[in-house]
Amino acid sequence: MIFSKLLNQLIMKNLSETTAFAQKLIIKKSVTPNDDGAIKVLKKKLSKIGFKNIDLPFGSKKKNDLILNLFSINKSKKLNNKTLCFAGHTDVVPEGDCKKWKYDPFLGKVSGGKLHGRGASDMKGAIAAWIIACDNILKKKKLNISLALLITGDEEGVATNGTVKVVQYLKQKKIKIDHCIVGEPTNPNYIGEMIKVGRRGSLSFSIETIGKYGHVAYPHLAKNPVTSLIYICNKLNNLKLNLKAKNFPQTNLEVTSIDTGNPTSNVIPYSCKALINIRYNTRYNEKLLLKKIKASFSEVPCTVKLKIISSNKPFYTKSDKCLSLLEKSIYKVTKKKPTLSTTGGTSDARFIKDICPVYEFGSVGKTMHQVDENIDIKDLEKLQKIYEDLILSYNEIYGLN
Ligand SMILES: [Zn+2]
Structure with a gap:
């Protein structure tokens, strides 16, 4: 050396x-x-x-x-x-x-x-x-x-x-x-x-759905947070974020993690969490994006918790x-x-x-x-x-x- x-x-x-x-x-x-x-x-x-x-x-x-x-x-x-x-x-x-x-x-x-x-x-x-x-x-x-x-x-x-x-x-x-x-x-x-x-601006956040534990054979007695979260993530993936700004690439949302920590296939878990990031141009701002995100929450039976991890303006x-x-x-x-x-x-x-x-x-x-x-x-x-x-x-x- x-x-x-x-x-x-x-x-x-x-x-x-x-x-x-x-x-x-x-x-x-x-x-x-x-x-x-x-x-x-x-x-x-x-x-x-x-x-x-x-x-x-x-x-x-x-x-x-x-x-x-x-x-x-x-x-x-x-x-x-x-x-x-x-x-x-x-x-x-x-x-x-x-x-x-x-x-x-x-x-x-x-x-x-x-x-x-x-x-x-x-x-x-x-x-x-x-x-x-x-x-x-x-x-x-x-x-x-x-x-x-x-x-x-x-x-x-x-x-x-x-x-x-x-x-x-x-x-x-x-x-x-x-x-x-x-x-x-x-x-x-x-x-x-x-x-x-x-x-670009960068908004990182987590969405957690809170449901109710249950046996998969009795789903009517439980509330599945995974189903709710998949529904929300799908909605978010299909958000129209197509406003264009000069010299900026397309605004983009990526789901980077969906996790329940549940190792079993016969138990409906209590909660499920997703991590998401949006890179956005100057036509958007945090408030506008959060409004669009929250709009999808009302459509699921679970309680939904949103937490901002980090936020940088464009x-x-x-x-x-x-x-x-x-x-x-x-x-x-x-x-x-x-x-x-x-x-x-x-x-x-x-x-x-x-x-x-x-x-x-x-x-x-x-x-x-x-x-x-x-x-x-x-x-x-x-x-x-x-x-x-x-x-x-x-x-x-x-x-x-
Ligand atoms: Zn560097």
Whole structure:
């Protein structure tokens, strides 16, 4: 293991700064909610290039929910300057079965033109790309804009002591951000393919039907909660959720579990529970959806209990000058015109959208959260160039104000 680490470091000598820095981050085993020194690596580099680091730990060691977060800023001396922020997370999802990986997931192995390891795509690669972009620029140039980074260690977990609290802190301290780029892996297949300009809402809930125990041979003496729940789930599956919203996929409902915990085939159980999630566009809201859901309850004989598990509103960032600058930078580097989309799961952009327009653009997400997660080194270099070009053009346009 030590030998392979040494060998890898030797190979590293010929790597670009971005790849080498991404590797430094991958080596830190920051499986959510652990940090393992990942934020420290960032702080060291950022203070070297003129950023001021503000540590923002939230949660407590006692409760075992302490999360390290970082807000770092390179302030321009220009009065009333604009701030362009990059948001990302250093935590990663667990590696799963290590034996299934071709290379150690926390080695940052470079092979076949790829940087391998947990977080390579989601999203240590993008963080490295942004920081090296800042470094390249600040070495040569004084900017009329401020550059900031909002980094959390709590994105892949419960996300209660991460970005949401940093955003609260920024609001309290009246620290202003004018635009934010989130470095999530937004490109499904190739770099330059997709910018996320919002996210669907997500409503997770359970429905429990309460019936009456009984022998299957005497169903008239019982009340079957399974029958009721199947009826309700069928109704929900057939709900018409076809209102369309620009750049949003179809609103969708999925039943993910139906369970009674009943191991027998001759007893009618007491209760049955379903878990359901709806991903919805901006034409819907929680109240409207709950009304549609509850409408099916009156048609069954059982008592029905509805419990909301989690609820996130949809959002959409309207196109502005910053978005067109991002599109231009992407085109300049990749010769691709990115699609504007709101597909995929939720991200921390949902918290940041409350303080400024937020766009998401990062690496290719093909291998994120998977065994053998990796990033193509050419793509990583392109991403760094895109970020660099964006910062420079943002400085040109917004630095004038
Ligand atoms: Zn991510």
